[in-house]
Amino acid sequence: MRNIILLILLFIGSLEICAQSLDSVLIYKDASSECPKNKRAFTYNDQGQNILTTYGEIVSNGSGCEFIISEKDSLVYDDFNQLIEIYHFAETDGIISIRTRSLYYYDEHGNDTIRLIEPWNPFINNWSKWIRVVNTYSNGNLVESTSYAWLEYTEEWTNLFRTERNFDPVSNRLVDQIIFVSDFLTTEETTDSRNDYYFNNLGYLEEDLYSDYKDSTSSFLLRRIKKYGTDNFGNILQLTTFTVDSNDVQTLSSRAINTFNTDIEKDQVDIPSYFHSDTSRHILLQGMQDDWVNDEWVFREKKEYYYSELTKTDDPLSYKKLKIFPNPATATIHFSNPELLERNISVRLIKSDGTFILNKNVNQGKMNIDQLPAGLYYVILRNNDTHFKGSFIKI
Numbered sequence: 001m002r003n004i005i006l007l008i009l010l011f012i013g014s015l016e017i018c019a020q021s022l023d024s025v026l027i028y029k030d031a032s033s034e035c036p037k038n039k040r041a042f043t044y045n046d047q048g049q050n051i052l053t054t055y056g057e058i059v060s061n062g063s064g065c066e067f068i069i070s071e072k073d074s075l076v077y078d079d080f081n082q083l084i085e086i087y088h089f090a091e092t093d094g095i096i097s098i099r100t101r102s103l104y105y106y107d108e109h110g111n112d113t114i115r116l117i118e119p120w121n122p123f124i125n126n127w128s129k130w131i132r133v134v135n136t137y138s139n140g141n142l143v144e145s146t147s148y149a150w151l152e153y154t155e156e157w158t159n160l161f162r163t164e165r166n167f168d169p170v171s172n173r174l175v176d177q178i179i180f181v182s183d184f185l186t187t188e189e190t191t192d193s194r195n196d197y198y199f200n201n202l203g204y205l206e207e208d209l210y211s212d213y214k215d216s217t218s219s220f221l222l223r224r225i226k227k228y229g230t231d232n233f234g235n236i237l238q239l240t241t242f243t244v245d246s247n248d249v250q251t252l253s254s255r256a257i258n259t260f261n262t263d264i265e266k267d268q269v270d271i272p273s274y275f276h277s278d279t280s281r282h283i284l285l286q287g288m289q290d291d292w293v294n295d296e297w298v299f300r301e302k303k304e305y306y307y308s309e310l311t312k313t314d315d316p317l318s319y320k321k322l323k324i325f326p327n328p329a330t331a332t333i334h335f336s337n338p339e340l341l342e343r344n345i346s347v348r349l350i351k352s353d354g355t356f357i358l359n360k361n362v363n364q365g366k367m368n369i370d371q372l373p374a375g376l377y378y379v380i381l382r383n384n385d386t387h388f389k390g391s392f393i394k395i
Contacts, residue, residue, distance in 0.1 A: 322390030
């Protein structure tokens with residue numbers, strides 16, 4: 001996948017490659033309903049990057065099913081195809097507005113070492129500090145993750161919880177994960193819970209045991225067991241969950257049954273990263289979830305996954321980072337790169353879903369955006385033979 005700003009509008013003699021992408025996920029809460037209850041829809045740019053995810057409910061309007069959007073995530077990537085920003089929009093009283101942004105920072109190996117989550121504060125017309133996550137890696141594995149919260153009254157970060165992950169030195173498989181929580185005021189750290197992972201002889205996850213830490217005995221108490229049923233490709237065909245009481249009695253709780261298209265592997269399809277989180281090798285077509293109630297399985301929900309053809313485009317151009325301020329902005333944006341000041345430059349403006357909306361020349365390194373609707377926009381500038389790219393939010 002290529003950078004989000006390298007759109008086909010700038011490509012000359014480009015090569016088109018046909019591929020598939022995850023188009024949408026329909027979620028049914030009623031087994032007999034013709035209309036799904038919820039939907040996730042994915043939009044890609046010409047480089048196959050998921051640049052927009054929309055969430056919402058589906059309602060029956062008498063003649064069919066209507067998708068009503070309640071939330072949106074707009075995603076931005078850097079030159080190394082790494083996700084660097086997610087802007088989250090949500091609906092209130094019929095209006096979708098910006099709520100939070102997530103910023104990702106990577107080390108030289110491409111590991112995401114820091115993530116910041118910042119809410120938009122309309123009272124100060126700027127982003128506020130909120131959550132910071134710091135990750136530590138060893139041999140390419142995430143071995144520690146610490147989450148902090150920003151305290152306004154002390155103006156400092158305080159530790160919320162920390163996760164330690166241990167790997168088998170021979171197989172490099174995750175062995176266990178322990179979570180420690182911190183007291184909000186004293187910052188004293190205590191053990192909270194633990195997961196232990198067991199794999200079959202093919203290297204696929206077989207069991208996940210979750211335990212709570214009991215202070216009175218200074219030991220872990222088993223609370224939940226997840227048992228995975230996989231095929232020879234690592235596809236998770238069934239996940240069965242059991243609860244465990246204080247007397248170590250196991251009780252059947254729920255199950256998930258998945259159906260895969262074994263003709264298409266996940267690595268051959270453009271899929272958002274969170275659909276790559278398990279060992280399944282092929283693309284998922286359907287997922288059923290049931291609860292065990294009164295000695296029988298009761299339907300909870302069904303998810304259907306749909307895929308569509310996607311045209312990718314390879315691009316020979318390289319870009320410089322465009323510096324934009326203020327950001328977010330209401331009426332005017334300025335380009336602070338020294339080589340763009342006092343010049344007549346060509347500007348192309350693209351909406352967050354990849355739609356081209358503007359092509360014009362601007363002077364003095366600034367541009368009026370007063371007439372633009374609120375949202376996230378990407379900018380491509382051309383100054384002689386040099387191209388720049390950046391993004392801004394209009395509020």
